[in-house]
Amino acid sequence: MRSLPLTRVLTLAAILASVCLPAPSAQAAPVRNPFPKKAGKLATTSCPETPIVSGGIPRTREYLQTVVKCLDKSWGAYVERAGRTFRKPVVRYFEEPADTVCGMRWPAYADAFYCTERATVVFPLTGRWLENRTDLYPFKVAAHEYGHHLQSLLGIRRSFEVRARADRTHQDQLKRRYELQADCLSGVFLGSVWRSLARSEADWAALLDATRASGDDDGHRTHGKGASRVHWLKRGYGAVSPAACDTWSAPATRVA
Template sequence: MRLAPLITATALASLLLSGTAHATSVYPIRDRVLTANKLYRTGELEASQCAERDVKPNDVPAAKRYLTAVLNCLNRSWGTHFKQAGLTFAKARIGFITKPRKYCGDSWGSASATYCDAERRFLVLLDDSLLEDTSDLFLFRLAAHEYGHHVQNLTGIARAYHLYPYRNKSELNEQSRRMELQAECLSGVFIGSVWDSLKERGEEDWQTLLEIMRNNGDEGEKIRSHGKGRNRAAWLDKGFRASSPQVCNTWPASASKVS
């Protein structure tokens, strides 16, 4: 959980008198770790192989094997990419639960999976809701999205995000959306790089996944922290079409693109 920076009474009075807030200015985002990260200049991910394993609905052991295999692909692909770009790399790990529990210091909430920066690991909640229909690419995209957070962690984006100031909940939620939509885009980058190896998949499968994302946005949620469905689908597709992190710089994007 991110905490708003403390402002003393003297500092607050000074800000009010001057009409400016340099110490807590948040828009536009000015931290170059976020807006001009080396990640954006690393080029396309090399095309690689990542064959899907079979997984039937409500089959927890098969889902574990499926997601572990995808993680192995992610570690190989991003590991090669980081090495070629001269960036420091460390593998991510995965874990599984069948009931929500506290993780990484926070309550679980309604997520299907959660990445923990400190552990460089993400947990996946293999419940009936997630495993009811395993015919689409949602599980594949879920692992790739959480790995997007791992990429953010390795490149310093996660730390810069957690330290970046905000003045109110609205600004905090928008920063959260920029972070989540970037991970969405990075998941598309990976999927695009291995698409030709997914022999059983075609354009219809991709469009189905985009439709799932359009129907799973923040609309109607009390806390709008992940983005509207149309924006989640748009950033996912943008990464997929480019296969390059260059297109995933959500930090200078207009507010409407990260709403």
């Protein structure tokens, strides 16, 4: 569920178009009030899951298409209430990983990812993250990558990239704040559709376990430890409000 790395330098025009930023800080919010009070919570909607496997035949594409359709509907309404222009992401599905995607090499070890420059969510239809799963982890991964699209629409991503290039000392921590915000936004969506999922508390606990296992505790920490990922997922789920997803002003211990 990792997004693509920052591999292209922003053009001068993009930098000038960016919001005004204070002196570099790993804790300051990259944009002011991306989730205005007038937008409220994410509306409660229905998004029943479709089977990942039906009659012994994989239905992974159909499963993800259903989730994306729900994400478009829910977040589209929210972005419009926030006074922004909503644009659906491009969504691409691959039966197997390709050599290149979005003009770049296919990222290693990615469950799914978001191509920032092309506003494209990429879903491989094979792999342990999706095939034959019975838990909600694929649902959460899709919502996480969609969270990166929201960050682009609301100006968060562009400002984050400018700040990360200017403040290399805190670059990894800034990246974690960015990724953990997407985890929180995925929790917001899950909370908004939970009653329609026909899932139990045991399913929620299983998702938390899977999310905890996806943390980068043993490697280069750009996405957050398992405990951090669980914290922000639960925070979004409980609040059902994007305003709860301010990872940028959170203490360093919450974005470890």
